[in-house]
Amino acid sequence: MIEQLLNRQVILDALKDIKKYLDPNHDTGRRGDEALPPEANDLSDTDYTQAYSDVQTALDNELRESTGQIGFDSTDGRRGQQAVLDDVSFFSRDPIVSIVQSALEQYYEEQAVDQLEETDGGDGRRGGDAAVLTGKRIKGLDESVGPDGRRLLKPFEITDPGWVSCLVAMGIRKLKDRHPFNPEIATPVEIPDKNRMIFFGDWASGIPRAQLIADQIRKYIDGNDGPVEHVVHLGDTYYSGWPNEFEKRFLDCWPVATNEADKIGSWSVNGNHDMYSGGEGFFKTLLSDPRFGWHEKSSLFKLENKHWRILGLDTAYKDHDLESPQDEWIAEEAHKAKEKGQKLMLLSHHQLFSTYESDGEALKAKLAPLLEQELIHTWFWGHEHRCVVYKPHQGVRYARCIGHAGVPVYVTTKTPEPGKAPYAYHYTEDKIVRGLEKYAVFGFCVLDCDGPEISVRYLNEFGNEHYREIIS
Numbered sequence: 001m002i003e004q005l006l007n008r009q010v011i012l013d014a015l016k017d018i019k020k021y022l023d024p025n026h027d028t029g030r031r032g033d034e035a036l037p038p039e040a041n042d043l044s045d046t047d048y049t050q051a052y053s054d055v056q057t058a059l060d061n062e063l064r065e066s067t068g069q070i071g072f073d074s075t076d077g078r079r080g081q082q083a084v085l086d087d088v089s090f091f092s093r094d095p096i097v098s099i100v101q102s103a104l105e106q107y108y109e110e111q112a113v114d115q116l117e118e119t120d121g122g123d124g125r126r127g128g129d130a131a132v133l134t135g136k137r138i139k140g141l142d143e144s145v146g147p148d149g150r151r152l153l154k155p156f157e158i159t160d161p162g163w164v165s166c167l168v169a170m171g172i173r174k175l176k177d178r179h180p181f182n183p184e185i186a187t188p189v190e191i192p193d194k195n196r197m198i199f200f201g202d203w204a205s206g207i208p209r210a211q212l213i214a215d216q217i218r219k220y221i222d223g224n225d226g227p228v229e230h231v232v233h234l235g236d237t238y239y240s241g242w243p244n245e246f247e248k249r250f251l252d253c254w255p256v257a258t259n260e261a262d263k264i265g266s267w268s269v270n271g272n273h274d275m276y277s278g279g280e281g282f283f284k285t286l287l288s289d290p291r292f293g294w295h296e297k298s299s300l301f302k303l304e305n306k307h308w309r310i311l312g313l314d315t316a317y318k319d320h321d322l323e324s325p326q327d328e329w330i331a332e333e334a335h336k337a338k339e340k341g342q343k344l345m346l347l348s349h350h351q352l353f354s355t356y357e358s359d360g361e362a363l364k365a366k367l368a369p370l371l372e373q374e375l376i377h378t379w380f381w382g383h384e385h386r387c388v389v390y391k392p393h394q395g396v397r398y399a400r401c402i403g404h405a406g407v408p409v410y411v412t413t414k415t416p417e418p419g420k421a422p423y424a425y426h427y428t429e430d431k432i433v434r435g436l437e438k439y440a441v442f443g444f445c446v447l448d449c450d451g452p453e454i455s456v457r458y459l460n461e462f463g464n465e466h467y468r469e470i471i472s
Contacts, residue, residue, distance in 0.1 A: 001207055001238075003119060003137035004153065005104050008068060008086035010141075013156040014100055015059040018168055021161040022052035040166040043173070050176075051169035058096035067094040069385060071356040072410045083436040088133060089408040091238060095175055095276040101239040102276075103167035104158070108138065112159055115139050132434050133408055134207045171240060171277065179279035181317050183325055186294060186301040189230075189265060193305050193451050196226050200444035201234030201349070201382025202271070203405035206249030210406035212461045213442055217255040219463065220446055221264065228264055230303065231256055234382035234402065235271025235316060235349030237281060246281040256291050266291040270299045270316040271349040271382070279317065300326065302333070307452045308345060309337040315350040321362040330367065334375040343377040343452070351381045351401060353394055353421040356414065364394070371395035378454075378471055380445075385409045387427035387443055387458060389469065394421075398471050402458075404443050411440045425467055430460060 004010050020026060024045075061067065068086045070093075092098050108116055117139050141153060158164050198217055203210055221228045237250050256264045266289075274282040287295050295301060299314040311333055317323045322330075330346070337344045352367075353359040370376055374395045382403030390399040404427070411431045416422070432439040442461040447454050458467040 001134040001136070001205060002105060002108055002116065003134055004141050004156070005101055005108075006088060006090050006133065007153060008062075008066060008090040009153060010156045011090060011092070011097060011101060011104075012059070012062060014104060014158055014164070015055060015062065015097070017158045017161045018100060018165045019052065019055045019059055021165040022048055022055060022169070024049060024052060035160070035163065036166050037163055037170075039170040043166060043169050047169050047173050051165070051172045054096050054172050055100070055168065058094055058100075061094065062092075062097060066090075067092045067097055069093075069407070069409060071384075071414065072412050073414065083410065083438075085410055088437070091407055093272075095240070096172065098239040098273060098276045099171035099175065100164075100168055102242050102245065103164045103171060105239070106167060106242075106244065107158075107160065107164045111163060115159070132209070132432055132437075132439050171242070174278040174280055175240075175276060177278055178275070178317075179283040181314075181323050182283070182298045182300075183323075184296070184298050184300075185329065186296040186298045188302040188304055189294065191229055191303050191305045191308075191310075191449075193307060193449070195229040195305070195449045196220070197230045197232060197447045197449070198228060198444060199232050199234065199347070199380050199402055199447065200405040202236045202385055202403040202407055203233055204237035204245070204250040204253075205406040206238075206245075206253065207406065207408070209408070209442055209461055210249075211253050213405045213444055214253050214255040216459065216461060216463050217444060221255060221260075226448065230265035230267060232312070232347060233268040234347060234380065235269045236273040236382065236403075236406075237271070237286075238273055238407070240276035241271075241274035241279070241281040242277045243281045243285040246285040250286065251289055251291075254291065258290060261291040261293060265294050265303075267294065267301060267312055268292065269312050269347055269349050270314045272316045272319055275316045275319070300329070304342075305449075307342060308449065308454075309333060309340075309342045310345045310347065313346055313348040315348045315360075315363065318362075320350045320360050322366050327366040331370060334370050338375060344375060345378040345380070346376055348379070348381045350383050352379060352396065352399065353390075354384060354401070355388060355390075355416045355420045355423055355426075356386070356412075357384055359421075386412075386440070387467075388423050389425035389467065391422045391424050400445075400456075402443070402445055404440060406442065409440050411438045427458065427460075427466060430464075430466065 068090045072085045256266045301312040303310040378398040380400045384403050385407045387404045388401040430441040446457045454471040
């Protein structure tokens with residue numbers, strides 16, 4: 001990722017440039033321009049008109065309120081100074097804004113690579129600023145620090161707005177023309193009663209620290225204390241799940257090697273950022289990789305042994321919801337698990353509930369009978385870029401958020417609002433300090449299953465264990 005494209009003001013400036021270029025009343029000369037990307041040949045006037053409307057709406061919404069990460073407040077209040085996450089880690093929740101970030105990134109990496117430079121810290125694994133954020137930046141787009149400690153960048157202008165705008169129009173067309181949902185479930189996979197799995201979420205940003213997570217996971221794959229059976233990602237490839245982003249930020253960094261495809265199960269649930277491309281990158285690029293052949297081109301899967309029935313859900317095709325027939329499938333599997341004396345574990349991108357963000361009301365409504373009967377024993381999810389171990393809540397005995405593997409956020413110790421989900425543990429004791437900014441440390445989970453019990457180790461990007469529990 002490129003440092004300045006993680007700055008909200010830069011993206012606001014870009015939205016304004018793109019809107020101006022796409023304006024049907026503005027003579028841009030876009031037709032027949034040989035400098036445009038090949039994708040422009042397939043774009044119609046209707047595509048450009050739709051893109052103009054969507055960009056305008058996204059810009060208006062963004063000017064009213066940030067669509068960046070929520071719940072990560074300033075980390076230092078000294079002398080009125082503040083650190084604002086949108087200045088350095090702007091990951092938008094708006095699909096159009098995310099598409100703009102994807103298009104800008106592709107432009108610089110393909111058409112304007114000479115305008116990029118490495119930041120201090122090289123690949124980010126030896127320290128320096130790149131160890132916190134990323135290792136690339138646009139030359140000459142210098143920043144200063146305002147009196148309140150905020151980063152200030154000089155106004156940003158796209159060097160070639162036509163090229164970028166065509167990619168944005170193409171991305172918006174794919175967003176609206178989504179890949180068909182596959183209602184078939186991948187063939188169930190039998191797992192040993194004693195086995196090891198690794199879970200992590202919101203990882204595929206491609207930044208050096210996310211690659212550190214893959215390096216740490218690889219140590220457990222190569223370790224001598226037990227074989228890893230399955231590695232599961234809980235969704236989101238940034239910014240928009242475009243095929244090239246899946247290639248560079250996911251598949252090129254995935255900790256399972258291609259020659260291990262038949263030995264180690266590779267899985268990924270679908271995330272909201274994965275669907276910002278209409279699911280093209282997820283369903284076509286990721287699920288075509290031989291390591292993910294276990295999916296059989298489906299976003300739904302099941303792992304099972306004598307004691308556990310584990311279901312991988314798709315809560316992103318229908319955002320923070322369940323595309324049919326998932327609710328019927330989950331109910332059927334839950335009752336079968338009860339009959340066989342198994343414990344049901346769900347894996348998803350979105351949360352059922354949260355201490356800091358909104359609850360999954362659609363999920364709650366569709367799974368209400370199962371929750372009321374306490375048939376969902378364990379649930380791991382991502383989406384929020386935190387590591388939170390919840391107390392039993394809403395009928396789920398073990399609910400865990402592990403969305404902290406690849407997106408930089410500030411450490412937060414905010415007191416939960418009354419009535420919000422109670423937690424037993426929130427990983428905040430470790431941090432990376434950069435001036436006023438105190439960044440949370442990334443992490444993942446290693447699950448060692450032994451019959452009806454699962455020992456879960458929570459490890460960070462440096463390989464240190466910070467929490468352990470038994471799920472039984």
